Amino acid sequence: MTYSELTLQLELNRVLGQSGQLLSDPLCEKLTEIEPDPILPPLIVQEAIWEKVQPDVERVNKRLPTLHQYQCDIQAPTQLSEQFSFSHAQIRVIAEGLGNEIKHLRNDLSKSEKMMREQKQKENFISLGKKESMGSIMISVIIPNYNYSQYIHQCIQSVIDSEFDLEKIEIIVVDDASTDDSVEIIRDILQGINVSTQLIQNDTNLGLIRSRNRGIVNSYGEFLFFLDADNYIGKDCLRKHYETISQNSDISACYGVVQEFLSKTNEHLLQRSNQPFDYQKLLGGNYIDAMAMFRKSDLVEIGMYDTKMPPYCWEDYELWLRLGNRSKNVAFIDGDALSYYRLHNSNLSSNISILDYKMLIQYLKIEHELTFDEFYVERGELICCPDKTEKETLQELVGFVQVVSKQQKVRFQNIESQNAALIRKVENLEIMNQNQHIIEQQKAENAKLIEDINKLKSVNTHLQQQAEQFKLELTELTASWSWRITVPLRKIGIKKVRQYFQFLKHKQRIIQSGFFLEAYYLSNNDDVKQAGVNPLKHYFFQGGFEGRNPGPDFESAFYLNQNPDVNQSGTNPLLHYILYGKEEGRAIKSMNSNT
Amino acid sequence: MATLYLHIGHGKTGTSWIQSCFRSSVNELKKHDIVYAKGADSYLANPNMISSGNANSLLESRSSFESNLAKSPIQNGNSLLFSSEDLFKQITEKNVQDFIEAVASDYGFDRIKILLFIRNPIRTVVSAWQQRIKRLGFHHISITDLHEHAGMCGGKVLRVERLLDYVEKSHSIDLTVRNYSRCKDNLIGEVAQWLNVPEEIF
Secondary structure, three states: OOHHHHHHHHHHHHOOOOHHHHHHHHHHHHOOOOOOOOOOOOOOHHHHHHHHHHHHHHHHHHOOHHOOOOOOOOOOOOOOOOOOOOHHHHHHHHHHHHHHHHHHHHHHHHHHEEEHHHHHOOOOEEEEEEOOOOOOEEEEEEEEEOOOOOHHHHHHHHHHHHHHHHHHHHEEEEOOOOOHHHHHHHHHHHHHHOOEEEEEEOOOOOHHHHHHHHHOOOOOOOEEOOOOOOOEEOOHHHHHHHHHHHHHOOOEEEOOOOEEEEEOOOEEEEOOOOOOOOHHOOOOOOOOOOOEEEEHHHHHOOOOOOOOOOOOHHHHHOOOOHHHHOOOEEEEEEOOOEEEEEEOOHHHHHHHHHHHHHHHHHHHHHOOOOOOOEEEEEEOOOOOOOOOHHHHHHHHHHHHHHHHHHHHHHHHHHHHHHHHHEEEEHHHHHOOOOOOHHHHHHHHHHHHHHHHHHHHHHHHHHHHHHHHHHHHHHHHHHHHHHHHHHHHHHHHHHHHHHHHHHHHHHHEEEEEEEEOHHHHHHHHHHHHHOOOHHHHHHHHHHHHOOOOOOOOEEEEEHHHHHOOOHHHHOOOOHHHHHHHHHHHHOOOOOOOOOO | OOOEEEEOOOOOOHHHHHHHHHHHHHHHHHHOOEEEEEOOOOOOOOOOOOOOEEEHHHHHHHHHHHHHHHHOOOOOEEEEEEHHHHHHHHHOOOOHHHHHHHHHOOOOOOEEEEEEOOOOOHHHHHHHHEEEHHHOOOOOHHHHHHHHOHHHHHHHHHHHHHHHHHHOOOOOOOEEEEEHHHHHHHHHHHHHHHHHHHHOOO
16 A cells, blocks of 8 residues: 555544445555555664564574575665655545445435434324423433333432433433323323423334334434333432533443332342443343433434334343444443332333243344353343243143143043943934934934044144144254253253352342341251351251251241242242241241240 | 465465465466365455455365365365465464364375465564554554564564474475565465476466
């Protein structure tokens, strides 16, 4: 390359990153006749390079043919002019490379603008308390809602309570065709507050992804914050996000720590979004929530939330992966929790089947080299691995079909023997010729029974075919690559893995409950003491089930005996009491206990 | 003598040009009993396009090598020619060495001939730096900082040393080393001499 070409490529890289396809490649391919410039660093730099490689070079040279040994090629550099020049041919190639790229981008842009216009035209949105000038809006808080009427007030109120100039905030609620009284409640709240607001109502249920995208399209803020209707934010949440993202135009998004809490009790559990952004780490599983702030222009540039993905969940994960994949800067706000994630029975992601997860994983794998396959840990729980594995499910189905087949067989035999008896009866009746009417009736009944038998036979054939199909799938599954690589995990036993995650998750809670006393446990269990094992672990995984007591105030054996459901569940009795039994008022000691 | 020819680069020593010469002279090479094996570069729209050469199957697996070889079968006494800079990077690995030697033995090659071009250090560093700007989007290393990146050449020198160690231990390998900086005006002449064919066929 000429020095001018190289300098232009270097400066282009500075703006665009890797962009050789726009400049160097067409120049090298189309203008092969242009001689490269003799580009050399200053003498002092050349001497420093030589000094570093000289010992190795001299050692290797002794083993090379004299004529073709390495040579010290330090040479005074030609003074390269800082007056850069290009020939007409070079300018044409550069213009073509850059011009074609701009053309493509323009086409893409006009397509997406057209789509956005069309989408906006279709929208049915109501502005409530909108300002005359939207120019002052800095942050649009986008709140999709579907049947969360019981939570939406706390959610919107948390935005209004923000330590941030409310003149610069806009609240956009996108109601996704709720069937409860959400809309009336939202309307009431929004009309009574002095903040720019929009209520957008979807005619039909479009799902979270499209609802968020509708919010984006209608927003006026330079920055967007996503807040789901069942969650809420802290007072400093918007301020800290805004301070972070606005300090540097290179930052496309930022997020702070999110605190999970139990809806019923407000009890704080784990935290999410509590580590810095790392694309490689993300490939191993998501750890960042959707509650985050985005620079709107960057979000629109990368195509907003992906409407092509399976609509179950993980839309935020897909977005983070896409940002990482495109080398966008994402900042992390370390410190206390800034927003709050509600755990309740109808969390969207808690109702996903293993097949849905598999589809999601396969979808994400098209673009990203995910480092997990069927198993993935989120919030200390194994997901993509429900109570039953696929093999267990298939085995169960095979078993079920076999049982049904057996039952059908017994039914055939019964019907056939009844039939035989009826035939005999009919024959007798015929022989006796006593009552032609009864004979006809019995014949009709007989014909019906024969029809039933045929129907049952056909059902049985179908069930047997299903059983064969399931067996085949089972064979394929056990021979599959993913099945074989997860053998070690299954050897440990899914139950044990789950138990272990349970232990990690609730260890602190057991200690804090005060029921487990390490000294008491050791003094009452010599074998544990002598074995030198961790007493809490021993109690959690073994002792509790053997009826050993964690302390004087809890009788494991009594609890297990009193509560057969606990016994069957495989949950440690004390943990069960802490999580559920206490609230349900279950007894923990026998009446005549003197422990 | 049936020979397994390996042209192994290294980087910035005219490899692409040499490979384009091989591709456009497949028939002439065949007349001299040398088969330029089918590989990743066999289906380029333009023979002058830059490619990674034809040794991909040799570096992948036995089955890949065999199925690929079936596309360009060699007759008894034919020699087989591979060219790839990746060979330079990998031939110092024991498993690759074992595989290449096993292939040579199984297919009845009497010897393995390797051609390596090296290049003087300063030019290697400057050329590698330019390559990084063109292909990898570098913009943060200026020409006056190149002394901090002498490893762009130093690593190659050490790899050459490991290759020399390997060849010394092996009895079936004949290594030819040429300094590109000295013979860049006669590259094809050097290649032709190594293959023992007239230069005019290229």
